[in-house]
Amino acid sequence: MAHAREVTIEARLRDCGLRPTRQRIALADLLFAKGDRHLTVEELHEEAVNAGVPVSLATVYNTLHQFTEAGLLRVLAMEGSRTYFDTNISDHHHFFVEGENEVLDIPLSSIEIGNLPEPPEGMEIAHVDVIIRLRPKKSR
Template sequence: MTHAYELPIEERLRHFGLRPTRQRVALADLLFAKGDRHLTVEELHEEAVTAGVPVSLATVYNTLHQFTEAGLIRVLAVESSKTYFDTNVSDHHHFFIEGENQVLDIPISNLTIGNLPEPPEGMEIAHVDVIIRLRPRTRT
């Protein structure tokens, strides 16, 4: 059986309930062409402009949020001023390198989380996102 992430972009968008418009296809091509990655709206917009894709920053923003709502990507809020969109929707955690604004995946098997609180009545835990902030060692 073919996994949804192995499908051509147009079929993948349809599989996730999205109409494969020209701009969605172009942005999805850019987004998924390099494997698992973490991008901001501004970074994807810059890639689109460089690739000659005529798209506004607002369209990139709206498209990434549509991809997120459909389950094609996930949002990673690292700091209040920056939101990254992660093409890897599997359960995993992240390192964030401060000063470089770089996000790296941590495989789920490398981290164990326990003693989670009971969610409020009628709620369930959807994800637990751990972000470990890194910085270069300071010399002592």
């Protein structure tokens, strides 16, 4: 079964114009095998190390950015310099649980966005990201 998934990942990388190197295939397998996820560079690096994939943090960083440019991932800038990579590239929004560094999907149908400003001349709106920050309720 793993072989069939590798072929699919290999084809997916090729279709996006990326050479399917061993490291890209291994990282893509970790990324996409568990469904929709939100991961930081450090989290994916830790998963790779735990899975016995010999890869540096810089390689994981570069690969995630290559996957993003190829349209396989979406970047979410959250907490200051913390960046998450989202395997779900469809239009949707997010909850961010403060203090937990957890990102959860919000279905697009749950939020209605209107009255967007007219973009400057020569520009178009690529997409709108809504991030709703959550924290535990304070007891009274």
